[in-house]
Amino acid sequence: MRVIKNKSIIDDSWSLIRDIENTAPIPNGDVILPLAFWQANRDELLKSKKEHAVWIDGSTETESLLIDIESFAIIALDFPVFKDGRSYSHARLLRERYKYEGELRAIGDVLQDQLFFMERCGIDCFQIRDDKDIKQALEGFKGFSTSYQAAADDAIPIFKRRKFK
Amino acid sequence: MYKYDNYDQAIVDERVEQFRDQTRRYIAGELSDDEFRPLRLMNGLYIQTHAPMLRVAIPYGLLSSKQLRMLAHISRKYDKGFGHFSTRQNIQFNWPALETVPDILADLATVEMHAIQTSGNCIRNTTSDQFAGIAKDELEDPRPYCEIIRQWSTFHPEFSFLPRKFKIAVSGAEGDRAAAMVHDIGLYLVKNDKGEIGFTVYVGGGLGRTPYIGKCIRSFLEKKYLLSYIEAILRVYNRFGRRDNIYKARIKILVNDVGQEEFGKQVEVEWKSIKEGVLKLEQKDIDYAKSFFTSPIYDNRAVDDNSFSEAKKSNKDFSNWANRNLYAHKVSGYQAVIISLKAPSVAPGDATDVQMDNIADLSDLYSFSEIIVTHDQNLVLPHVKQGDLFSLWQALDKQNLATSNIGLLTDMICCPGLDFCSLANAGSIPIAKQINEKFDDMDYLHDIGDIKIKMSGCMNACGHHHVGHIGILGVDKKGEEFYQLTLGGSSENDASLGDRLGPAIAKTEVANVIGKLLDVYVRLREENERFLDTYRRVGIDPFKENVYASN
Structure with missing residues (x-):
């Protein structure tokens, strides 16, 4: 699977498991699992796998990840439709409040024109929607040379940068 | 006024180029x-009945002559x-072609204007008191705070895909002319018992399908915490x-569902984590914003x-105009002049x-090259010497x-309605015309005095x-x-939602019914009572009776 990571296109070994019964056997390989499945099989997973990845939807309370946050190499944030902006808040909370340093991956309806916002919120990996040109999507990071606000990208807000006379 | 750095x-400028590319990709397929819609809406571009409609932001209604x-x-x-001019102090163009919109935006950028976030499910243009800076009852000019909010909210990375649109208003005077109570967030500048100035915060007000008056969740917020x-x-x-x-996505529904107190608690919990962070304003940040509104x-x-x-x-026409169209300026010898965009023959709020x-020329001559757009869809020359009037x-x-x-009665608020808007169920402009035709006697209008007629062509309530x-x-x-009438609404300090008069009335009857309502007012009013005061004193029954009894 090709994804954008740190603004470059890379090949990536992780595959996303959207749906799986909590009682199903643990899938082999590098898999991004639904949070509920991961939590239901926590002990076994921690024993059997070296690296861990989960995905959450907009209604998941970010706080429910905290107890295991150190375990995750990837937290994938779902955008079921790109207009659903809840995962922007998840991203900022994970980065800024809970100091999560692993990968934050955008999945779902991930499109060029939202990448700028996503990146500023701390998302560093993007699984662009299948039918879109991933190379063209890279243009989405360009747009703006400066920003008014601080966010997870450590930008200093303009109001703190202005030179006062 | 604010000057770009x-x-x-x-x-x-970068937004213009970004939108040019988005428009190109849309036209190229x-x-x-669905993908283009939120992008164009975040730039104020609707697809309407005849053509796209472009809404251009006029922050705080303030324009230079240029x-x-x-x-x-x-x-x-x-x-054409x-x-x-809209009730949110913006301007709308009803006939631009899609492919020319990037050029329009480029032209606007040359005079420090844009259409950013004038629509879409994001934080909209922050609005304020149209008489900010000149009103006698002002505690503090609200516009520097609006400007601080504007910059923070522009392309906010976290809040550009909200459940629904989000409107913030700031009022700094005793009289609320910003309708802050019917905004998603309404901020009032107030003085606490220690003599410090800060904000009272209301949330969850709004009109539309399910109207609510805002609820107070914090009676005093220090200025430095405005953004956090x-x-x-x-x-x-x-x-x-x-x-x-x-229809249930506005913040007012959330506030109502979880309750005012619980919502306030959730905000306080969240706020505690961020209040001392990078969003905290220093006095010099506030002073910088203030330096533009001198x-x-x-x-x-x-x-x-x-x-x-x-x-x-010596001149009765001039005297009539001066009695209605001036607003007392805080500096003696000056007046704010309200230019009516409600001439009988034109659609309310339109200017050629x-x-x-x-x-623009007159503002250069008489008002320091400043013009203000009002919530009532008129224009103001804010600083005119009385000798020039x-x-x-x-x-x-x-x-x-x-x-x-x-x-007066004919200074109506009116949305574009069925004539232009693809959401509308009924016309607004033809009703305005009908009212103007029936009530063309200036002496009668002056006798009826202060009254606010507000009209929307559908329940989205733009009017x-x-x-x-x-x-x-x-x-x-x-x-x-058909037209549903309500009586007794107000967006000022005594904010209230109107009561339904009764069954909707036919299009041809609207002006006649208004005539019947005014007859009741004239019969029952006491000295110096406005229509609203009489209504509040006597209630809806006499009005109802006079409109429906004879039918």
Whole structure:
């Protein structure tokens, strides 16, 4: 699977498991699992796998990840439709409040024109929607040379940068 | 007024190029309708009945003469020679072609204007008191705080895909002229018992399908926490606001569902984590914003010129105009002049390119090149010497801009309605015309006095009908236009939502019914009572009776 990571296109070994019964056997390989499945099989997973990845939807309370946050190499944030902006808040909370340093991956309806916002919120990996040109999507990071606000990208807000006379 | 520096200009210029590319990709078929829609809406571009409609932001309603000339130019070059000023102090162009919109935005950027976030499910243009900076009852000018909010909210990375649109208003005076109670966030500048100035915070007000008056969640917020507190509100809303039903997605529904107290608690919890962070304002940040909203240098001899009162005595038309169309300026010898965009023959709030150019010229001559757009869809020249009023009035009169009806029955609020808007169920402009035709006797209008008629062509309530003294809502009944009337609404300090008068009435009857309502008022009013006061004293029954009994 090709994804954008740190603004470059890379090949990536992780595959996303959207749906799986909590009682199903643990899938082999590098898999991004639904949070509920991961939590239901926590002990076994921690024993059997070296690296861990989960995905959450907009209604998941970010706080429910905290107890295991150190375990995750990837937290994938779902955008079921790109207009659903809840995962922007998840991203900022994970980065800024809970100091999560692993990968934050955008999945779902991930499109060029939202990448700028996503990146500023701390998302560093993007699984662009299948039918879109991933190379063209890279243009989405360009747009703006400066920003008014601080966010997870450590930008200093303009109001703190202005030179006062 | 606020002046762009390199940062502001770079952002606006880059936005033009970004939108140019988005428009190109849409026309080339690389973006679907659904993908392009939120992108164009975040730039104020709707697809409407006849053509796209472009809404251009006028922060706090404040325009320089140069900017107004640019709006005139745009209406001439890309539209049909007129623009429509909206109740949120913006301007709308009803006929631009999609492929020319990037060029319009580029033209606007040359005069520090844009269409950023004038629509879409994001934080909209922050609005304020149209008489900010000149009102006598002002505690503090609210516009520097609006500007601080504007910059924070522009392309906010977390809050650009909210459940629904989000509107913030700031009021700094005793009299609320910003309708702060019917905004998603309403902020009032207030003084606490220690003599410090801060904000009282209301949330969850709004009109539309399910109207609510805002609820107070913090009685005093220190200025330095303005942005962190708003960010906390927005984060709670972005996370927990409903996204399953567009009609239940505004913050007012969330506040109502979880309750005022619980919502306030959630905001406080969120706020505690961020209040001392990077969003905390220092005094110099506030002072910087304030430095753009300073008073012009007034002439202290203006008050000595008495020709104004002489002219009033000798000219009845001028005197009528001066009685209605002036607003008392805090500096004696000066007046704010309200230019009525409600002449009987035109759609309320419309101005032609020629009128805009002329008003720009008059502002250069008489008002330090400043113009303000009001919530009532009129324009204001904010600082006019009383000695200049007569010549200004004569100049306005030549342009059909001196209708003496500010605050009167014919100074109606009106959305574009079925004539332009694809959401509307019924016409608004034809009703305005009907009312103008029936009530064409100036003496009668002056006798009726202050009354606010507000009209919307559908329940989205762009014409704010819920808060009209008389509200008119267009509804569709089996393909026919009908009108639902409400009485007793107000958007001021005594904010209230109007009460339903009774069954909707036929299109041809609207002006007649208003006549019957006014008859009741004239019969029952006590000394100095406005229509709203009489209504509040006597209740709806006598009005109901007079309208429906005879039918």
